[in-house]
Amino acid sequence: MKRNEFLKKGLIGMGTIVAIPTVFNSCSSDDDATVDGENVVGDCTLSPSETAGPFPIMTPADLVQANIVSDRNGVALLINITVQDQSDDCNPLSGVYVDLWHCDAEGNYSEYGGTQMQSTDYTDVHFLRGRQLTDENGQVSFISIFPGWYNGRAPHIHLEILDSNENSIRVTQIAFPKDVCDTVYATLGYNGEANTLNANDNVFSDSLSGNMLDSITGNTSDGYTLLKTVVV
Secondary structure (H helix, E strand, O other), rough: OOOOHHHHHHHHOOOOOOOOOOOOOOOOOOOEEEEOOOOEEEEOOOOOOOOOOOOOOHHHHHOOOEEEEOOOOOOOOEEEEEEEEEEOOOEOOOEEEEEEEOOOOOOOOOOOOOOOOOOOOOOOOOOOOOEOOOOOOOOOEEEOOOOOOOOOOOOOEEEEEEEOOOOOOEEEEEEOOOOHHHHHHHHOOOOOOOOOOHHOOOOOOOOHHHHHHOHHHHHHHOOEEEEEEEEO
16 A cells, blocks of 8 residues: 555544645755745754653554554644665665654653653553654654643654664654644643743754754644654
8 A cells, every 4th residue: 555545544544634745855955844934944964862751662663653643632643754864965764763752632641650740640551652664765654643742841752763773873853833833732632832932942942943843734624744854
């Protein structure tokens, strides 16, 4: 089954459809991306190295899946990731693992909980976590929901890139533009406007341009499509 057909079928199962781009764009020194309606010139600099904690995936090899929604509710989000190799003129990097995880609409992570940091106990479930192997174009896609937020952090998604032997190459995070977050967080199930801006976030404050997604399109009814290039 072709990737687009597979993703469409998965999203139909969520009760909403995200617009699937016919071409998964990569970001090189000549590409432009769009954030908040403004063009952002891409480059071939390494993606910022960020922390995986405090809620990293415990058993990623058991979570090889494109649809990571599980039983979570929220605005549909199709996440398209392209991995590029800086040491090879930023050509696509195939055959590497992309581990991805983020919180649910209420700001909670699976595999953790029952602590002061997260009171709700989700230690025995694995929602919004997944692993995919990049194709010949260095690309993977995940069917998910728009992440919520929790106290002290701006909205974000975690990524780890690993080689075929599961050695970590780069851990990074994806940031979101505030206007899109505000629109999503006004919908049912989310906690309203995030209390931490990207500029005040302890992860993004010194690396926001490298963390910011390349583009995001869509709406709260049909869902959103996110594009992000990670350079390793």
